[in-house]
Amino acid sequence: MQSKIVTREDYQNRINVVIEYINHHLGEEIDLKTLAGISNFSAFHFHRIFKAMQEETLAAYISRIRLEKAALLLRYSELPIENIAYQIGFATPSSLSRAFKLLYGISPLIYKTNQNIYLTKSKEMKTTNQELQRYLQLSAQIINRENQPVIYVRLTGSPDQVDYPGAYARLWSFLAEENLLPAEADHIGIYHDDPNVTPADKLRSDVCLTIHQEVKPRGDIGVKTLAGGRYAVFHYEGPYHHLGTIHDMIFREWLPNSGYELRDEPFFEKFVSDPTNTPPDKQLVEIYFPIQ
Missing domain, CATH: 1.10.10.60 (Homeodomain-like)
Structure with missing residues (x-):
């Protein structure tokens, strides 16, 4: 049906x-x-x-x-x-x-x-998305993904305070120590909380590397499966610090016009370019929204 x-x-x-x-x-x-x-x-x-x-x-x-x-x-x-x-x-x-x-x-x-007083609201600053439009292709690609095993480290805190590069380095070191270094692996970020609801110091994110063979968890390095299924994929090129606003744009401008609804799974990002040798405004990120 x-x-x-x-x-x-x-x-x-x-x-x-x-x-x-x-x-x-x-x-x-x-x-x-x-x-x-x-x-x-x-x-x-x-x-x-x-x-x-x-x-x-x-x-x-x-x-x-x-x-x-x-x-x-x-x-x-x-x-x-x-x-x-x-x-x-x-x-x-x-x-x-x-x-x-x-x-x-x-x-x-x-x-x-005092009946002679009339109320005026305090002026609020509103952000505009005009300068961000050039970064995002709102015509999403609809794909089906298989379940994907990953190793991960859970980080808690504001995105501008937690050490994402250090977490990825730890994951690569872990694979090297286990003699499990793959030819390549996707760098994935999974976000569990809404920064408009959860205090910045409580925000949870998982820094992940995809794996293609059995790996046992050790310490705070865990193993889990990134849920497969249908996803809308958006291709972003630009500075990482705009990503939060890009997410809002997808929810506001693409989703209500898309004909889709979201599944009860977190969205995630795949970091395509290497941030160590790519200019900030040329960073490539794929954003995956779980749809049904």
Whole structure:
């Protein structure tokens, strides 16, 4: 049976259902798992899809909607500030006051008691993707991959702080010590967390080398299988530090128009060029998104 083609309208309708749920449950704890279930998106990728479609993280969206509701209640209701805080999901009136002042520049009390004050949001800097468009071919290649054994080292921390080159060097040294040096191996990076949700110092990534014979794990060097199946492959040429924005572009611009949905598998990158002898703006990376 042929699977249903998913359109941008389908994606937006499912996000709209999530937004309606949030709007009607502002006074409750709103968790990611519940929203992913409501949207019927992959739980693994839900937050990235939401951010791509809304151009705002889930936490930022919920916070903004709560504060906008607070502004309405402060101006047009007789409710005390404490009641408003609890009604829209703030743990304490003081936490509402801090967030309100950060966004609007004045306290809830001043806004409530002075009808001549009109709110203006603090200016936010928005990044543009125009300069990045030349780096990415958004017409993805659809392929089927076999399961691929890899050896790996798990790193935890911000991408600009962890030692990726050192981890790859350790993997190559391990293979040499085991007399298992292959003629060639793919350098793979697997990313388990969304940097818009997980604190930078808690981000987990696996630095991997593909292998073609049996290898036993040792110490913190593990062995696992990179899941096969259907993937959309994007070819990127440019500096590594743009990759996070490139990922967002794929979620926002390609995925809703692609007719595909994502599987509950992490996406990964294959580093094609050698960073030690390739200029930063000429680095070649293949980005693999698991689709169904």
